[in-house]
Amino acid sequence: YLAKEGRTGVELYQPDKDRNSPERLNLLGDLRRAIDNRELRLHYQPKVSLSSGAVQGVEALLRWRHPVHGPIAPSEFVPLAEQTYLMRQLTAYVIESALEQVARWWHTGQRVQISVNISARDLLDSALPEQLELGLAQYGLPPAAIQLEVTERILTGDQAYTQETIKALATLGVPLALDDFGTGYSSLIRLQRLAVSEVKIDASFVRRIAESEDDARIVRSIVDLVRSLGLRSVAEGVESDDVAMRLAEMGCDVGQGWLFGEPMPAAEATIWLQDHSEASPEVEFGYRPEVSRTA
Ligand code: C2E
Ligand code: MG
Ligand code: MG
Ligand code: MG
Secondary structure, eight states, X not given: OHHHHHSOOTTSXXXXXXXXXXXXXXXXXXXXXXXXXXXXXXXXXXXXXXXXXXXXXXXXXXXXXXXXXXXXXXXXXXXXXXXXXXXXXHHHHHHHHHHHHHHHHHHTTOOOOEEEEOOGGGGGOTTHHHHHHHHHHHHXXXXXXXXXXXXXXXXXXXXXXHHXXXXXXXXXXXXXXXXXXXXXXXXXXXXXXXXXXXXXXXXXHHTTTTTOHHHHHHHHHHHHHHHHTTOEEEESOOOSHHHHHHHXXXXXXXXXXTXXXXXXXXXXXXXXXXXXXXXXXXXXXXXXXXXSOOO
């Protein structure tokens, strides 16, 4: 079940690549109904401290089980929704569901932070900070109970509006993470200008650090850069204990990936959180981080 939904496997339905193909337009119509019919669910993937093994938060990831086509990957339908007004509805649904779930965890003593992916276009929506403020108040949660993950694309286009929303989020106290770092246009200067508190290093770099010295050097320099800016570094796509150990040695703060846990439905994630409330990397995940690391 998890293997089918979690990984971008060959069994996933792939609509025609042509933007205006009937398949895509149908899918868009289906997506509209799916939001109302609750065919969309969030799965949750843990983010773990690489040095202590403690849970740092969970990322909410959308899953769509289409009644005819079966599971459809977010990489298929999110870009589709992004081209339309539907994205606003989709994001509102994701935030609402994520807050509802994180409130449940907080009220049972699991004070984890929930990360929600938003698209660059969502930052043009001036109603976003207000929705968050109302939602947080409704559940009696502090702003840091949620974090928004945005990709580097926020740095291109419509800067003024985007900056206004980012400022409103900062005033509210909701933290931002920069997702997929390394794949876009970011430079040191731009990174410094952004009000982000966390940088997520893209899986494409992370995956190969155990084999490739070049990739290891890239990741090490990103980790150093992120630390020098006083931000938290998160490695995406951590699949092996070897990679986790190398990352810990580099001083990377947090890991996320199949080594720690796949994206899970809420009930399963709740059990995972209970089981890992006193985690140590050695016992739980099979790697031993260096206690003292070289600079
Ligand atoms: P992302 O935010 O960078 O999420 C990380 C992706 O890596 C997820 O793919 C996750 O399932 C996958 N992953 C986690 N651990 C591993 C690992 O160890 N190895 C490998 N190979 N992959 C791993 P997923 O769930 O298919 O989501 C893909 C992208 O779709 C996300 O990338 C995000 O950009 C977007 N997305 C997902 N949910 C939402 C959402 O609710 N709203 C928006 N706007 N975008 C979303
Ligand atoms: Mg993300
Ligand atoms: Mg990412
Ligand atoms: Mg990604």
